[in-house]
Amino acid sequence: MKFPEDKETIKTDCRQFRGHIPCKPNKLYGVHCGECDYYDPIKERFLIIKLGALGDVIRTTPLVSKIKSLHPQAEIWWLTYTPDFLPDDVDRKLKLDVPALIQIEETEFDYLFNLDKDYEAAALTNRVKARLKRGFSLRDGKTVPIDDLAYAKYHTGIFDDVNKANTKNYLEEIFEICGFTFGGEKYVLSNFQSDGYKWDLSGLKRPLVGLNTGCGGRWTSRLWREDNWAKVASTLVSQGYGVLILGGEQEDSRSKKIAAKSGASYLGYYPLRQFINLVDQVDLVVTGVTMGMHIAIGLKKKVVLINNIFNRYEFELYGLGKIVEPDKECKCFFMPKCVNKDYFCLDHLPPEKVLDAVADVLKKPASVKLG
Secondary structure (H helix, E strand, O other), X not given: OOOOOOOOOOOOOEOOOOOOOOOXXXXXXXXXXXXXXXXXXXXXXXXXXXXXXXXXXXXXXXXXXXXXXXXXXXXXEEEEOOHHHOOOOOOEEEEOOHHHHHHHHOOEEEEEEEOOOOHHHHHHHHHOEEEEEEEEEEEOOEEEEOOHHHHHHHHHHHOHHHHHHOOOOHHHHHHHHOOOOOOOOOOOOXXXXXXOXXXXXXXXXXXXXXXXXXXXXXXXXXXXXXXXXHHHHXXXXXXXXXXXXXXXXXXXXXXXXHHHHHOOEEOOOOXXXXXXXXXXXXXXXXXXXXXXXXXXXXXXXXXXXXXOOOOHHHOOOOOOEEEEOOOOOOOOOXXXXXXXXXXXXXXXXXXXXXXXXXXXXXXXXXXXXXX
């Protein structure tokens, strides 16, 4: 096709430009590129690869804020399994599938940050055209660090003793991989608070404490017993707090039992977007290391975190809460199932320790570093 010599100038470098459909300013105001006041030129293009799980995706979202602060005219692409939960500042939200891979392989990036060690993510890193690559790639069928910036995170991932000795949180680690310094950037999880869900919480007192009692079917090494959760719930109810049991379909039977034993409320399980909105109704969440924990932090809720199999320094609570751990050492570091035949460490986490943490967190302003 031959274009006329006086063909109109089209600004393909504009953030608004789509190429296959009219841009938003054209749709709303009928403007063309040459007369448009909404021209927003893209100076750099970033690709983030962080596939899943969703909790890890949520806790990686502070990286978007850092990129935007240092590179305000950047276009940000993110490849993941859960694109619907990415921040609004991500320009291209792509789910890992064939159409997305075709787009990525035919696009040139200035920066590629692959923060996943999964083989498929590492292999894709090798195939993407980018001026600068950071994170992890694939060599001889194995995941390896691209450069020295990724070595520390790589090292903690292959040796348990190195992981245990680490004192940096996850965000400090991934920011370093990308060549940045973590400055307290927050999780970004703000697009679920006004979804229009209606909750009848009129019978529940305040402060309202949410108990996120499950941990999924795989990581049973993190599962605190029902009776312990029921003791925490019943004590909080007797102390005049509102108590709401939180969980998904896998925890439904367990949640019903805890509610029945304790007098706490349980509204049922819901699709993920609605669950996020429900978590937003409470004042504090008691939780294990789960997706629910990251949701609570993303919603800026106060948190009491029950941890046993992970390095406690990994978690950034932003001064919103406290970490409680069993009185006996966990012998199953980073294991999905407990293999210690002598004892199960979470049996040595008394409910009173969790209750003390709840009282301590609730009585302090969120700005106070609680540890």
